[in-house]
């Protein structure tokens with residue numbers, strides 16, 4: 001099975017959790033799955049920005065990114081967070097290769113606009129070229145993707161890289177590589193409804209309903225938006241929002257009893 005696994009910065013910030021994640025990847029490979037990893041790093045980026053005196057501002061879960069923050073995002077997400085994760089994977093016996101949007105022209109980004117705030121250098125994936133990913137997968141490497149991407153409109157290549165939310169990028173990449181499963185590992189047991197109960201399974205309609213009710217907030221917003229990008233028909237990808245659960249995270253998430261399964265309506269009709 002071809003799987004895209006997105007892991008957030010909070011998990012990667014703890015050395016023990018990072019090693020457990022790396023072992024869960026090794027376990028999934030041993031079970032015969034093909035994996036692409038997309039990582040976040042919001043916590044690490046936030047820490048560095050605070051050290052530099054840059055004030056954090058969020059809009060619907062997205063970091064408002066000025067030019068200086070975009071520079072720091074490139075260094076932290078594309079640099080330290082990515083390399084440290086690749087190293088942890090290698091230690092766990094996984095051959096891994098770190099990439100940003102620029103590597104092999106993996107993805108271009110375009111500025112994401114909001115009517116309410118100027119998001120600055122926040123991007124969304126505008127084009128994917130999966131050639132290098134496919135080469136790496138065929139060669140037995142796990143691609144590890146940092147979600148900083150070249151600005152599509154930058155003719156001379158000298159505009160700052162755009163800061164793409166990792167959940168958004170995971171959705172776009174899952175679609176581009178036609179993943180069987182998009183796994184969004186996070187720090188909550190699942191998508192929760194207005195009463196704090198786990199939503200075991202949701203269709204696009206149910207997601208729209210939860211959104212209208214204002215149940216989806218903060219960091220869950222880009223996750224659901226990333227899921228929608230992967231699910232919008234025609235798509236055969238199954239999306240699962242599942243809890244970070246140590247070494248068993250990936251195996252556990254593939255079992256239907258944890259997390260939230262998200263399906264496009266047509267799939268539900270197909271299964272009915």
Ligand SMILES: Nc1ncnc2c1ncn2[C@@H]1O[C@H](COP(=O)(O)OP(=O)(O)O)[C@@H](O)[C@H]1O
Pocket residue numbers: 007008009010040042167185186187188190191192193215216217218219220221
């Ligand atoms: N309806 C919801 N269900 C679950 N979590 C939600 C919901 N609405 C908002 N959240 C928040 O979203 C957070 C997950 O987003 P985030 O912390 O950015 O995750 P990650 O670091 O894995 O990308 C949860 O910790 C929770 O506080």
Ligand SMILES: CC(=O)N[C@@H](CCC(=O)OP(=O)(O)O)C(=O)O
Pocket residue numbers: 007008009010039040041042043045061062063073077122123147163164165166167219
């Ligand atoms: C635009 C935007 O919000 N970018 C994110 C990119 C990192 C990320 O998504 O990290 P987590 O998955 O750990 O939250 C940020 O700057 O925090």
